[in-house]
Amino acid sequence: MKILVASDSYKGSLSTFEVIEAVKEAVKRVGINIEVLGIPIADGGEGTVEVVLQALKGKKIHCKATDPLGRPITAYFGLIEHTAIVEMAVASGLTKLSHIERNPLDTTTYGTGEVIRAALDHPEVKKLIIAIGGSATNDGGVGLAQALGLRALDEKGNEIQLGGRHIDKIAKLDTCNMHPRLKKVQIQVICDVINPLCGPNGASAVYGPQKGATPEMVEQLDKNLLHLARILEKDLGKDVLNLPGAGAAGGTGAGLVAFCGATLEPGIEVILDLFQIDEHLKDVELVITGEGRTDFQTEFGKAVIGIAKRAKRFGKTVVCVSGALGEGYQELYQHGIDAFFSICPRPINEQESMVRAYSYLVDTLENIIRLYAKNWFITTKCG
Missing domain, CATH: 3.40.50.10350 (Glycerate kinase; domain 1)
Structure with a gap:
């Protein structure tokens, strides 16, 4: 038996x-x-890479990155044969901040983009799994994409600053210099929520408060993500506004789909297939x-x-x-x-x-x- x-x-x-x-x-x-x-079983939040590596005897690859407030840290991704596993919480997680530092207007996903870039640069990687639970961010994945070469420009043609509060300043998105391997590597995103990008069930309203957002911040962040959705459709032809899961990790679900060509997958399904x-x-x-x-x-x-x-x-x-x-x-x-x-x-x-x-x-x-x-x-x- x-x-x-x-x-x-x-x-x-x-x-x-x-x-x-x-x-x-x-x-x-x-x-x-x-x-x-x-x-x-790992749920895509903090500790996902550790669980998978321990069970499947993979290895941890260390790299330089930054935390949600731009401070330098040593991060890592997991490698199992030709599959890299990036855990968003490693660089952009809520646990990287003290309680008084939590403010999704200021936090950025740039550090997770740095880890993804390190994984894409690794010669053995042919597939990428990104676990996006436990984030401290609400920038729609723009910071992540900037780390991979995106130019998010304001009306004067200047690069916008990092953080959720600046997303409404974007007037143009330039993807010409994004990492060339984004088009060659299959990217799956572990996403266990079906929240849309905006609205009462969106990223800002549902998850913003636990990241330190006041009601006033939630309103501003939601408007900023709505602006981002319109720019994504105008410049990239990507309609992510009502995509189930787009609101995951402060809109990072939407950003990974639009900027990186990723697919949003039920987290448990990805883990079960991996095993x-x-x-x-x-x-x-x-x-x-x-x-x-x-x-x-x-x-x-x-x-x-x-x-x-x-x-x-x-x-x-x-x-x-x-x-x-x-x-x-x-x-x-x-x-x-x-x-x-x-x-x-x-x-x-x-x-x-x-x-x-x-x-x-x-x-x-x-x-x-x-x-x-x-x-x-x-x-x-x-x-």
Whole structure:
């Protein structure tokens, strides 16, 4: 019997690797011959490159870049055979700033562009995956493109300054000197949101406040991105205003499509393809997935749903084991999950559930595996 574990992390308590180890420990307790295959899951935010490199034995390539406020840093990208993985949070992430430094009018994606440029310059790279979660920026990816050779000019023909507050000064976009390998390298963007570029559900309104934007800033940033959308359509023939996912990472989703010819892909789908999960699913009997909290929001592009849909293509049983089950989780049965379990053995407070998450998870998994394995072996023997 084989079990495939593909679980998101339990935010604040367990990493995706610890969930895999918990399944292995539960199998040891059961004491029967069960093989456990673990696939770590990354969501495109901070730590994505580390997770993928640890699992697939890739290497980290260091390069010089700048942080969201233009200060020099040492950044990196991952390299697995001919695929480079760039994580936006490495250079342009919110965690690069102190709380008082957070201001999306001033922050720029230029540093991420520097990392992309380093990846494009690497002779082994033929494909680029860009994870754009966790950004501190709201400049529509203009800074990123400027690092790759874009000239964003004002009415006097001068280059605009970096940062979200200057986007409305753009009068002309000149892409003649952009990196030549942008046309030769396939670029996939890990994007788990479907927000448009502008409006009440757009980049500025939804994600601006967590990056330090006041209501007044949100209004200005939204107007600036609307201006950018119009310039992109006028100068480049790119209509990104209502493109699902264009609002990801402060409009960087739109910028990568328009300036770099990238495609926006559901993050979990890219990760699962990278780990060749379809090949593994052919030979397993049970799939275990999970996350910190499963509720109605899980339906909107979370890892659990992506994993379940893949597993159902092969007719596999899927069990979701989560830290907590919230309102509306029952709606997820229709997406291919056969059973849900919370790891909490009784009513407990959040602090205790965090501290004892690993032991609670192992106990729950042991019960699941005992029941499933018994039925599986009986069915196999009778068959």
